[in-house]
Amino acid sequence: MADVILRGRAHRFEPNDDINTDYIISGRYKFKIDDMNELAKHVMEDIAPDFASKVESGDIIVAGRNFGCGSSREQAPRALKAAGVSAVLAKSYARIFYRNSFNIGLPVIVCDTDWIVDGEAMLVDLEKGYVMSETSGRQATFSHLPKTMRVLLNDGGLIPHLRKHGGFSFD
Amino acid sequence: MGKTITEKVLSKHSETDCHAGDIVVASVDFCMAQDGTSKLMIEELAALGFATPKPLRGAAIVLDHSSPSPSAEVSRIHSVIKDFSAKHAIELHDVGEGVCHQVVPESGRVLPGDLVVGADSHTCTYGALNACSTGMGSADVAAAVHTGKLWFRVPEALKVDISGGFKDRVSAKDLILRLVGDVRADGATYKSLEFSGETLPSINMDGRMTISNMVVEMGAKFGPFPFDAVTSSWYASIGLNPAAGVTADDDASYVRTIDVDASDLVPKVARPDRVDNVCDVSECAGTEIDQVFLGTCTNGRLSDLAAAADILKGRRVKKGLRLIVAPASRSVLMRSIEAGIVSQLLAAGAVFVSPGCGPCVGTHAGVPSDGERVLSTANRNFSGRMGNNNDVEIYLASPETAAASALEGRITDPREV
Incomplete structure (x- = not known):
């Protein structure tokens, strides 16, 4: 069973919208680095060179529209997860990144994010469906994750899901 | 329904x-x-x-x-x-x-x-x-x-x-x-x-x-x-x-x-570093460029190479500019050779790389130098896309605009060459 309460500091970036997978992890490392923990040292470096050294286990990425657009590289959510990121909060996602994240066990949440300030202590309750800043006390709700996504997260991702059930089992 | x-x-x-x-x-x-x-x-x-x-x-x-x-x-x-x-x-x-x-x-x-x-x-x-x-x-x-x-x-x-x-x-x-x-x-x-x-x-x-x-x-x-x-x-x-x-x-x-x-369309360019940052070619014409890349899964096919060769044949690309061509497949390359397109592009000063993705994603040949500007027929112009940190500017356009721009060394309307 995946954790339902996630806690960590908020990290925001400039640009805030359309953060693409090349920014999350540059294509130039695709062939050079195989180890996700090594790849994690380069996560976000083209738009936030100090992010990889600042991020701590449990931290949460906060963005605007269309997070994860561009390449289908699964290294993008995997490198975020390896860097310690426990969840992403954004107003919307590109569809391949959205699927990839649940497939590798990283919860990504669609909610209003304008009110979240960089560096705030955040709490995400996946079961009750809300996000709260423990710094300011402000909060926002989000719709329940689709059942398919909840099943994948609970099983630890798509490959563990198929191993557990021997096929797709969303009922 | x-x-x-x-x-x-x-x-x-x-x-x-x-x-x-x-x-x-x-x-x-x-x-x-x-x-x-x-x-x-x-x-x-x-x-x-x-x-x-x-x-x-x-x-x-x-x-x-x-x-x-x-x-x-x-x-x-x-x-x-x-x-x-x-x-x-x-x-x-x-x-x-x-x-x-x-x-x-x-x-x-x-x-x-x-x-x-x-x-x-x-x-x-x-x-x-x-x-x-x-x-x-x-x-x-x-x-x-x-x-x-x-x-x-x-x-x-x-x-x-x-x-x-x-x-x-x-x-x-x-x-x-x-x-x-x-x-x-x-x-x-x-x-x-x-x-x-x-x-x-x-x-x-x-x-x-x-x-x-x-x-x-x-x-x-x-x-x-x-x-x-x-x-x-x-x-x-x-x-x-x-x-x-x-x-x-x-x-x-x-x-x-x-x-x-389609009859209303004019040549278009996507400016750095978003694919939806699109303008008419006239709005960025004159921007000096260091490299033109003709190829990719978007525009590396026979029709694309033929359209570029039609503009470049019998002429030379601007001195100092690199025109890199990656045919989309071996078959495209062979058919381009048979049609005389490869000779026309080579005579114009093109550099051919192996059929494949070429310099599009920066993991292979044709990586631009710091601070350079590239006009590419690819589909993405994100910062760092071609293998550099974010000081390389990538413009996206058609094979026709790419060829015209290679001739002039600056972004050029293909209807004007």
Whole structure:
């Protein structure tokens, strides 16, 4: 069973919208680095060179529209997860990144994010469906994750899901 | 209620009567991956105890992103991929065969009405062949290769109705850049873009692939063209005669219709560093450039090389500017040689690299220097895309605009050379 309460500091970036997978992890490392923990040292470096050294286990990425657009590289959510990121909060996602994240066990949440300030202590309750800043006390709700996504997260991702059930089992 | 191409393909493959918004588990006809995404897929397949591909027409891996290998690290990845493919009956397209999204169509493994997934975001290219085809991550593609199935949310469809004729030196790339500029980078997220209209008979398969290739730059999942005479004659050219594919019902339901009059189009450019930062070429004409790249899964086909050669023949590119050409496949290169296009481009000063992705994603030849400006016929212009940190500026345009700009050493309207 995946954790339902996630806690960590908020990290925001400039640009805030359309953060693409090349920014999350540059294509130039695709062939050079195989180890996700090594790849994690380069996560976000083209738009936030100090992010990889600042991020701590449990931290949460906060963005605007269309997070994860561009390449289908699964290294993008995997490198975020390896860097310690426990969840992403954004107003919307590109569809391949959205699927990839649940497939590798990283919860990504669609909610209003304008009110979240960089560096705030955040709490995400996946079961009750809300996000709260423990710094300011402000909060926002989000719709329940689709059942398919909840099943994948609970099983630890798509490959563990198929191993557990021997096929797709969303009922 | 009538159905879109998308609803018909997903209904057939899920053996359900599904409509937009439904989630279905559907059979997949074919899967592909490339050298940048296969290693993860192989690890995921190994974890599943994979034996051989279950999709109807199997699976293929194309070594194109970093090909031939520039380093020992990449060579090791290529070796792992080749060994795995041989052991598990996965079709391997070795270095030099070309870009996956040209090699796969040429292989005849994707047929009209198919459902296809690939571990490359531009897998939507096969929409040109009347397939519902989309890019996914390595785990999704591994799941489809292993089980022959995958889950899909049936996307709502947008209809793009194309009327009017293209003016001289205006082409499919200008049309799709105009659409991306209007719809924006997330304007078609989770949607299927279905193309229709009176102009389709005059858009050849190369042009259709250019258009379907870039639907993902608006967030779209699929970009199918209907099955028509252009589709069947293209299949005849690769020696196949497939059954008629899928067309939308007259009363199919679309979220909205976007009308494009091709006769209104002018050459378009996407400025750094967003694909939807689109303007008329006149708005950035004169911008000095250091490198022009002609190629990629968007614009590396015979029609593209021919359009560039038509402008460059008997002339020379601007001194100091690099014109790099990567034909989309070995077949494209051979046909370009036969047509005299390669000599014309070489005589104009072009540098040819191996058929494949070339400098598009910065993992191979043709990496620009710090602070340089590049005009490319590719589909993405993100900072750092071509292998540098973010001080290289990438402009995207048609092969015609690329050729004209190479002559002048600055962004140039191809109608003015």
